[in-house]
Amino acid sequence: MDLALLAEQIAELPLSTAIRTGMSWRWLFPTIESLHVVAIGTVFGSIFLLDLRLLGIGARDAKASKYSAQMLPLTWTAFALSIVTGVLLFIANAPSYVFNLQFRLKLLLILLAGVNMAVFQWGVYRRVSEWDERLPPPNAARIAAFVSITCWTGTVFLGRWIGFVR
């Protein structure tokens, strides 16, 4: 599979062209970008607050399970919007992203964040009733929270650096 050719074909799709050139509305691209920022902002912000609780630093008066139940629906909804807006931004300029190191590392970090979350959910979180109100939370929870903040901070930085490094 020729990745460069595939990327060019994706960029030539009618939707991609419309976003890139703004044929019917020249503010389409910045609008999608803005929605992407709103979405990733919600993802990062909600995860950050939850991770502070799992580290035992923030919202110490709230049960971990309740705080998680409050945050995660928001996180997942915003993540879905991030993916949709991210795909729209990607297809508009696919050839410039597909071989970009920062972009690839960003996707890798998002994947890592997902794996970390899965390990946490099916691991220490299954016993959350044992440590729901305990401070500090168990080490496995604190490690997962630290990895999470690191991955998502890295994702934000890499996302910004995409356009700045050739």
Add this chain to the structure above:
Amino acid sequence: MDVLSVSNRIASTQLSEQLKDALWFTPTSQSIHIIALSVVFACALLISLRLAGVGRAAQPLHIAIRKKTRFMYVGLVALLITGALQTIAEPERQFGSPAFWIKMVLIVFGLLLTWWVERSVRREPQRWEDTAHRPAWSRPYALAYVATWIAIIFCGRFIGYT
């Protein structure tokens, strides 16, 4: 003293030149700006959802709002610092954009709304805790509150396009 001359004076300072020359500055500053705005926006959104009675509650309302507004104020300081440095680096880009000025007005408005809701809930925490006894304006307020912060993000993105 007009905006253009202020802009030119800032652009000719040593700090402005150094920031323009430092290739790492813009993406790093913007990344910190995004991280800070993420915390601010997530808190604003969560406050709005609580005021509207949407979603699950993990803490009493007055505690949740007090803690979140604290995060917001810290985040806003970080936004001010990174925003100011970005403006010093490229004053003409910011000052010359209508979106920048609209954003500044909206930020002041957002701060006022934050102060207002925090004050209102702090004064009558029990009344606000029960969704049935909250003032009728709490839901439209929640909508206006989150809309303000979304508009601020949009204005921020549109600075480079206007």
